[in-house]
Amino acid sequence: MKNKAYILILMVSLVLTSCGLSKENKDNRKTLDGTWKLTNIDYQNNEGYFKSILFNDVSAKCFRGSEWFFRSNNSTGYYNILDGGECSPGQRNIRWSIQDDANGTPNRFQFKFIDEKKNDISGGYGYVFQINSLSPQQMVISADASVGAETVTVVYQFTKIASLR
Template sequence: MKQKILLLALIALLAACSTTKQVRNSQKGLKGNWTLSTITTDQGNKVEIKELFNQASPDCFEGSEWSFVSNNNSGTYSFMDVACINSTHSIKWFMEQDGDDIYFLWKFIPDGVKPKDVTAGYKLKLLSESETEFVLAQDAAFEGSVISIYYQFTKN
């Protein structure tokens, strides 16, 4: 009986470690500098998004430069479009696993505010990841239904 309990505990421990390892590898894979190259939806050109992340238009985010530091889960992004206010914004981010899915969670950290004091953030699903690109998806309410917004990042 003791052996069965020990075996079940070992299996549970290994399952927990493999999940952690997958998330840890995804986090390490994001380390470095990236460009948010395209923003699309599952509705094609039928959807006109006015603002993303309660901050700016998709035109400002498209082409923005992102930097991710995986050892302390911090980073920055900067708008590069001349029509947008060119400034650098600090973020805190991490990844978590829910079943087979991995999610990218991040929050904007205003100047002079401690990350622990920011309670609002965003949760996006990691759809794909390679050494040169990754794609995140976000569900959003639009005209009484839910659409998916896709963010494609390319490595600088």
């Protein structure tokens, strides 16, 4: 009987430790806690003028200056479009995560839309970005987008304006 209990405890502890986030991932999640301002959107790997609708929501110019809030303890947050007019101002709720690569290094940021009760409203679809850099004051993420037969990298630059702590 003792052997069965020992094996059960060993298996439970193995499952709990293997399912946890890496220390670096937890640190990155805590770094994101707070309010950020989207200060710049840049298009790389292609030339020309781009008029884009981001996240199937509003144009890129509406996102400049938008506020983004992240809470790591429940992986929720929102972004708030501040400009009126054609920009459809208001808050959009999100659930977010940071994903590790095969080596356990956090390298991707993801978000999906949720409602006020934190239910998924995007049918399981979301947006995934490479984390180019993340510090307590700044974050740069990017994602590739197709423009005709070309690929353009959209780069988002954020500055932290308030921490949760």
